Amino acid sequence: MIKKSVELANDVVFKYIETDKFKTNYFSFNFISPLVSDKTAYNSLLPLVLMRGCEKYPTQADINKKLQYLYSGEIVARNDAFGEYQIFGLKANMLDNRYSQGTDVTMETVDLICNMLFKPLLENGVFSEKYTRGEKINLIDIIESERNNKTKYSMERLKEEMCQNEVFGISKLGKVENVQKITPQSLYNAYKEILSTYPIEIYFVGKCDFEKLSNMLASQFNSIGRKPITINKVKTIEKATNVxxxxxxxxxxxxxxxxxxxxxxxxxxxxxxxxxxxxxxxxxxxxxxxxxxxxxxxxxxxxxxxxxxxxxxxxxxxxxxxxxxxxxxxxxxxxxxxxxxxxxxxxxxxxxxxxxxxxxxxxxxxxxxxxxxxxxxxxxxxxxxxxxxxxxxxxxxxxxxxxxxxxxxxxxxxxxxxxxxxxxxxxx
Amino acid sequence: MANIITKENKMLNEKYYTFKHKSGLEVYVIPKKMTTSYAIFATRYGAIDNKFKLDTDKDFTIVPDGIAHFLEHKLFECEGGIDAFELFAKTGASANAFTSNTMTAYIFSCAENFYESLEILLDFATHPYFTEKTVQKEQGIIGQEIRMYDDHPGARLNKGLMKALYEKNKIRIDVAGTIESISEINADILYKCYNTFYNLNNMALCVCGDIDVNEVEKACDKILKEAEKITVIRDYEDEDEPKSVYRKRSICELDVAKPMFAIGIKDIKISRDPKERTKKAYAMEILNEMLFSQSSKFYNDLYNENLIAQDLSSGAEHTKYCSFNVISSESENPEEVYSRFVEYIEERKKQGLNNEEFELSKRTVYASHIKSFDSVENIGDNFIYNLFDGADLLDAADIISSITLDYVEKLLHQLYQEECYAMSIVNPISEEN
Structure with missing residues (x-):
């Protein structure tokens, strides 16, 4: 399935799935974290804050205008729990250049994501107080709204009870009390650690100039000293003992x-x-x-x-x-x-x-x-x-x-x- | 051989073939080089069609609410107690069905054995089999489906909004009906509805994928018999639907974390010309993008004050049956959002719209339309939705291009008048309960 794959920096891998059957292309930038309860709140909050603004596009309105210019570009936060992993970051769905009348939607969309990820909006060397506060409220709302959908909620509750002593019972969104404790400084520290230590996988599905994209993505890591962590695999329980x-x-x-x-x-x-x-x-x-x-x-x-x-x-x-x-x-x-x-x-x-x-x-x-x-x-x-x-x-x-x-x-x-x-x- | 007509949109690089099958069925084949193929077999019959007669009948028949949806469930049961799902299981296709206010559709998608599955689809939907016993059994199942939606905040929000906006329009009717209304359904009424609305002249088939049009015709030849020509008269009783909303508020309580709201804007100005309707429908989307997207002042002000959740959605519906626009999100204070909404609209009407904003919004709507051609399911559903409104999906891109700032500016004034606004709210359950 994967046509090309290149290591851009220490444990930063860029993978290309080539196909021309779609009118759109897909790009994702993913951090891989161990799923542990003291990290989930940070991992969930970070993409939300990064999406609020960066140096080049400081407000959400600026970002959205750019996305409109890029032919209805969509950038959304990713947050998945997969076994012992929490996978989070940003993903984008973009119109293929064939339909954009000369605008290089592909490069410009990836460039926008890089700006969000690597050049965030900082105040006094840490994340913006306003954005951090706003997104904490937003994330807490998301956590509390989980109960709205009873079908899903009941399944989550089952998993939580069933996997009390396993990582699989941990909610990827984090706990409200942990979100509340986050400050612009602590989030910024977490961000720095995430950039330098978490394994990173980047995907492009569609049609692109792979060399050009690889170079652009690799250059983002020039000033980041990468010391990746190893995520330990956990054993699953094969048999229940009592009901x-x-x-x-x-x-x-x-x-x-x-x-x-x-x-x-x-x-x-x-x-x-x-x-x-x-x-x-x-x-x-x-x-x-x-x-x-x-x-x-x-x-x-x-x-x-x-x-x-x-x-x-x-x-x-x-x-x-x-x-x-x-x-x-x-x-x-x-x-x-x-x-x-x-x-x-x-x-x-x-x-x-x-x-x-x-x-x-x-x-x-x-x-x-x-x-x-x-x-x-x-x-x-x-x-x-x-x-x-x-x-x-x-x-x-x-x-x-x-x-x-x-x-x-x-x-x-x-x-x-x-x-x-x-x-x-x-x-x- | 039927006379096959081809239509192409070069910019989109999409086309379809169409023919009128001798049975009376309209057939559309949209070639697409995908692994999956999709078929949708639909009838112009939904929840709103509860009062009807044939031109030869003296009186109208009035049927219980929820019957179109009930019929959709029951059609899966074939003679001999076999379920249509079991037939599809033999080919590996994944089948389903849905009922809306104005249509009922039977669908499947598959990667292999397409023509075999197509025959099953055409066959089971044209062979009804109901008995009192199987009808009773279904009442239990649909009863639980209704209960499920009773606990579903999004469904309740939407239901409340339709009941607030409209006084007479049958879009007020719940598609699934109520536990009481479905208890009145029996095999005789089901057959009557079936024979009236599942006439092939009232239906269409659209298939999308790596498909050969001649093979589709062969499948139709094999399964479909010529339908009798009948004339159905439907009474929607909505001719004097007032311009103003029926009620300003619709409020219910559910176990939700935070209040949810939907502001509806009712519109009764609907053109008889399908192309004009398509144009207005997309212009409503462009206007939504200008007024309520994440670049808008409304969104940014309210989000920064934590008055709304991150996700403020907007969506327009504009067909020959009804026209409205919805703005929805969550808020601790929906009434405050509502007054800010009213203020904001008045301000925008005074200021006028600007061209840069218009061009970016139009580009967004245009690109979203192109993007919708990446899935065979989306293409098939959108195609039928347009067809049943008298429109052609492949015309939409050109129609969007033709929309001007002036047109959208006029629309802003026509659409947004306070007497046409209503709000539906789902509140958390209050303490005394």
Whole structure:
């Protein structure tokens, strides 16, 4: 997938995925941090402050005007938790030069990002007090708004409870009390440390002059003494020992049931595709056992699906149900898992899952951002297999493989978000 | 062989082929060298079509709210208890469907076995099968879908806004209906709606990807039977929708961290000419970019005072059915934002718009349009959306180019009048609850 790759400075790598099928190009500049709770708040806040202004474009209005000039350029903050890593920085989606009537959108957009990253707006040698304060409030709002989307929130709560003693339970956004403690000086110190010590990966997907971009990017590191840190890999828990039951009570109309399982599979073991196949049969598609039984046959819910994570070996089953149906739904989900354990998989179910996963892999090639995510995240797991390679692997799998995946599954935590009973809920 | 017409936009480097299939269906094929191909099979039938008759009928039929969406769910069930999803599973395609106020669409995307999947799509959507038992089962599922949206702040915000802006326009109707309204649905009413609106003359197919137009026609030949020509009369009862908003505020409480608001600007000036509608729709977007983008004074003042969240969104909808604009974000004090909004607009009307700002905003809207051609799903959906409004997606780029500062300036004055503003708010749940 990656056509060219060059080390611009110590542990700063620039990777190029070349394609001319899009009208846009994609660029990302990523710092890779260990996911640890005393860093997350800084890592989340930094891109937000950098996006407020730099020496050359001191206000958000100046930056936005430049982006409008660059044909609806979009620069957004990236903040992903991926296993033991927190990946953060800036990413951009830009119109290809073919459509910009002479403006070099590519070079100018990357130049704008470099200005934001390397020449931030400083006051008395540290970040602007106003911008730091404003973005702290903004970040705290984002953290507090997480509860607004109950489907996502309930899954985050499950993960937090399930992974209390693992890094995977740490929220990438940081904790409100940690954000509050940040000052323009402490953020600036963190920034300096981030620039000189965090591994950096830069991606370009589309069509560009690779040499020219590499030179421009490399020159940014001329005055930065790089002393990169090594991020230790962590072990995942392969098996749950007992089942934790967690109940939250909030003012909601629909109950959210989430079950967290330990799978014992992750990308690194090169067998992750088997977990994906299993997931497709179990609850990852509208012909899966969960959809066909818990939704269609039992009419218990609108959604009941399972989601697997390539890095932490966790599978979550999530569903929205009537409060009173919790036990019924939980039992129904377990029953479907047991069915697979007992080998109740038809050849049709297996073939469907295989085709559907192939389809999903091949669709990666149709979006610049998904190509980057594929290459980047799988690369972090030490894999350079392309979606086409994975398709080949899928074709060698058997029904027995899926049965074996199910056999390894253990239930770790059951989380239930339920409403306040017998209270009048204001309907507005 | 049908007569195939080609249309091309050289600047965009995009084209489509179209033909009217002998069954009555309009077909559009947009070639695109992508791995994924996409198909959307849609009918001009949505939540607003709840009162209708054939020209040969004496009386109008009135149906329960949410029926178009209910029908969309039920169509997936085929005779013999098979689910259409199971059929798609055999090809590996990823299928889905959606219902809006004005359309119902059945879609799939796939990297392999496209024509086989296309046949499944055309087949299941033209073969309804409902029984009282399967209808009852669906009431439970959709009931939970409605509950899910009841807890969804964005959905509640939008619903509240439509109910504040409009008095009569059927855009007020919730697409999914209510638990009560869907309980009135039975197999007979479903068949009646199906036979009225799923007539191939009322539908269109758009496919986008690395696709051969002749193969598409073959699939149509194989599956589709000629549809009877019928004339449907729809009563939207909205002819005397007033210019002013129905209610100034719509407020509800939900478990959210911070109040969310959406200011709506109602507009009843809608042209009968689709090209003029396209022009106005994009001019509304340009104006939004000028007035509310991150370069605007409004955004910067309010953000710097922490009166709004970082994300201030604006979006216009302008079709033959309705026209409005929405500005939304989160704020501790939505009423303060509202008065600042009113003040700001009056100030801008007095000052007039400036040309540099206009050119940059127009460039942004133009570029966003070009960017939308990078995904087969976006192209297909946008194409049908335009088609059902009488417009052509490939005309949009030229129409955007033709918009002038003068046109946008006039639009500012026409659109922004205080009697046309309303605000929907979702507040956190107050203590006494």
């Amino acid at each position: 934790k039951q967690i109940v939250d009570i909030e003012n909601v109309k629909q109950g959210k049931l989430c079950l967290g399982f330990r799978t014992g599979y992750k990308v690194e073991d090169n067998k992750y595709y088997l977990l994906q196949l299993f997931n497709e049969v179990f609850g990852g598609s509208p012909t899966s056992k969960l959809f066909m039984n818990v939704r269609e046959k039992m009419s218990l819910c609108y959604y009941c699906r399972s989601i697997v994570n390539q890095r932490n070996g966790i599978m979550i089953v999530a569903s929205g149900i009537e409060f009173s149906n919790k036990e019924i739904a939980e039992n129904a989900i377990i029953e479907q898992l047991n069915a697979i354990k007992n080998g109740d998989i038809t050849l049709e179910e297996f073939e469907s899952a295989r085709k559907s996963i192939r389809n999903g892999y091949l669709q990666v090639y149709d979006s610049a951002e998904s190509m980057e995510t594929w290459a980047f995240f799988r690369g972090l797991c030490g894999s350079n297999a392309t979606p086409t390679d994975e398709c080949d692997k899928i074709d060698t799998a058997t029904i027995n493989d899926i049965k074996n995946v199910a056999a390894k599954m253990t239930l770790d935590t059951v989380y239930f978000l339920k409403g306040i009973e017998k209270s009048e809920v204001n309907n507005g």
